[in-house]
Amino acid sequence: MGRNFQIAVAESFSRKESRQIMRYRSIIATVLALCLGLLTACAEEPSEYVDxxxxxxxxxxxxxxxxxxxxxxxxxxxxxxxxxxxxxxxxxxxxxxxxxxxxxxxxxxxxxxxxxxxxxxxxxxxxxxxxxxxxxxxxxxxxxxxxxxxxxxxxxxxxxxxxxxxxxxxxxxxxxxxxxxxxxxxxxxxxxxxxxxxxxxxGALFLDPKGRGVASGYDNAIALPAQADDEDYERANKKSxxxxxxxxxxxxxxxxxxxxxxxxxxxxxxxxxxxxxxxxxxxxxxxxxxxxxxxxxxxxxx
CATH class of the missing domain: 2.40.160.30 (Photosystem II, cytochrome c-550 precursor)
Structure with a gap:
């Protein structure tokens, strides 16, 4: 029974110490956050250059x-x-x-x-x-x-x-x-x-959806060969x-x-x-x- 009492007392003290440590840890974290914030605000803005x-x-x-x-x-x-x-x-x-x-x-x-x-x-x-x-x-x-x-x-x-x-x-x-x-x-x-x-x-080798280009491809739209010289299609046919x-x-x-x-x-x-x-x-x-x-x-x- 005496041994059980000692164990209970030890566990009680360990719980108290844990609560105190957790309390101090939160305080330390808050202080560090404030310090870092002040240092960041007061420090000179660094260059973002990365080699x-x-x-x-x-x-x-x-x-x-x-x-x-x-x-x-x-x-x-x-x-x-x-x-x-x-x-x-x-x-x-x-x-x-x-x-x-x-x-x-x-x-x-x-x-x-x-x-x-x-x-x-x-x-x-x-x-x-x-x-x-x-x-x-x-x-x-x-x-x-x-x-x-x-x-x-x-x-x-x-x-x-x-x-x-x-x-x-x-x-x-x-x-x-x-x-x-x-x-x-x-x-x-x-x-x-x-x-x-x-x-x-x-570039000159590019072909449009109808296969027309500058250095390669068709001279006009395949489906409309008779209208190759029509004004409506002249610009699209004569690429440059x-x-x-x-x-x-x-x-x-x-x-x-x-x-x-x-x-x-x-x-x-x-x-x-x-x-x-x-x-x-x-x-x-x-x-x-x-x-x-x-x-x-x-x-x-x-």
Missing amino acids: KSQLTYDQVLGTGLANKCPRLASSRRGTIEVSTDTTYKIKDMCLQPTEFYVKEEPENKRREAEFVPGKLLTRSTSSLDQIIANLKFTEDGQFLFQEIDGIDFQPITVQLPGGEQIPFLFTVKGLTAQTERGLENINTSTDFEGDFKVPSYR VSRFSEEKGHISLQIEKVDEVTGEIAGTFESEQPSDTDLGAQEPEDVKIRGIFYGRVETTTS
Whole structure:
């Protein structure tokens, strides 16, 4: 009986200790949560840059990381000093679209056409990356931007509220942009604006649903050979890639963050360009793209 009494007393003390431990554990957890919250609120916002070259294919696959551009902390508002005697390049430039708009004719003919928002259908394959551009600073204080290489185009499809799907080739191929004159350095007030080429969405070997193409396929719709030269079918039958070699787009880049130590810049962009025309069979739609961009300014050693 004495032994049973000792066991009962021990169990009573162990239950009390357990309750006290649980009470202290909840208090400690609350204090730690408050401390972490204060540290997060007071700490500087970190850069979201992830060196994707250090990751394997399996580590990137399915994460959406390959479609995201690096971001700088909001407090990065320095300046990058430049000289007319030095040549520069912008490397690892990335453009990540976040909003898409298509100009749509209103039902009321008295109203002007307006841009309506579209829903991205191509998901995580919409960003441009690894773009390299020459950057020149002139004596009158103007920056000249010339895109020369990189993953500078992506086929994208957006869907309008009515269900219509608009394909287009998001690109900055051959972009030539400049800033206003009178600048002394690269800062958060530096804005670039310029034009670029918009290649054909389809290539010469593409065949439409009726088997018509530029370099291969039928010359006309098989079921209507006698009407091959009819005006209603002429554009669809006589497909061409060269007629779109002069298509142009326009873009503006607003620098909002600058890290003078690493030479990194980041900001927002707005681009307008034509959509796909099925190799000339349709009229192009006007597409507006908004998003964020990132780049790194470096001096040219050669």
